[in-house]
Amino acid sequence: MPRLGLTTTSVVGQGAELADEIGFAHVSVTTLARRLGIRTASLYAHVLGNDDLRTRIALLALQEMADRADREVAGRAGVDALMALGDVYRGYAAEHPGRYDASRLPMDPSTAATSAGPRHAALARAVLRGYDLDEAQQVHAVRLLGSTFHGFVSLELAGGFAHSNPPSQESWAAILSSLDLVLTSWSTA
Template sequence: MARAGLTPDIVEEAAAAIADRDGYDAVSVSAVARSLGVQPASLYGHVSGKAALLGRLHRRALDELGALVADATVGASCRDALSGYFDAHRTFAASRPGLWEALQRSADPETVASASADRVSRLTLAVLRGYGLSGAAAVHAARLVGATISGFISLEAAGSIRHREPQTIDSWEAAIDALDRALRTWP
């Protein structure tokens, strides 16, 4: 049953596929081993356990989201950058639901200190600098933006906001407009 050629990246890719297909909570060393056709013990040379595997997923999610945010916000400022930032998150959540769910969980210390987390943080703060925000004001604003994005995406994924007009995309744009106005007048 052992399969040659396992690497940490292959193990991580298998875990990400399980998360996206079956949900983040379905990820385990046993589930990944089954998907790769190996015994669970075969994975311990590549990941030290479930916590390490989930940490790798969290960092992978940050890497992928960071790439989308960078592409969506480069050269833009204020409303355009904010819209790109929002849309990158929504695209990521729709295309990588398990990895999106990883981002909704607490990060381990290694992830918090990672280059992946730093990149997403810097990109977020760059969007807010367009509004003249820095320091504690930028942190507060980033939390509001993040909560708005996460809340909207969670409601949308649950299907709880699609039952009436206007369309959810109209509400999405209205939320961006409202935050744009709030950020322009941030105390």
């Protein structure tokens, strides 16, 4: 019988908060139960186990980022849309490092297809409509954006830019401007 007051949604939300505090790699049903002050077995009324909990946290993170990106990119085009989308990923990662890490969890194809992952790809394609790329080239450009955003954010979260000048914000702005230049001059030949 489920514990009074606990729902799957609240359990996943607590798991996401825990991921932000201790790191996604350290989240388990046991650590979450300890945080909630309940027996581990009590959580099995809400999640099937560690893999299910971790997948649900990843799905939540993807949903939250897609919702934020929808709001921030709406009504923008070209470099403004590109910068807004990049800032969504970077800002979300700074605010929710564990959830951001969760968003990169590999999923089985059926789960991935029903997640907010396809919304992320659609948002990237919407940004790319401001550039003269055919559909085949958009696939490469979406991968370029994802690689750049996630690579920079991962290095920044790991402290990779903390030891040198200029500040990472200057590098971020320069990288986004360079991406705009690359996308503007992208050759489809």
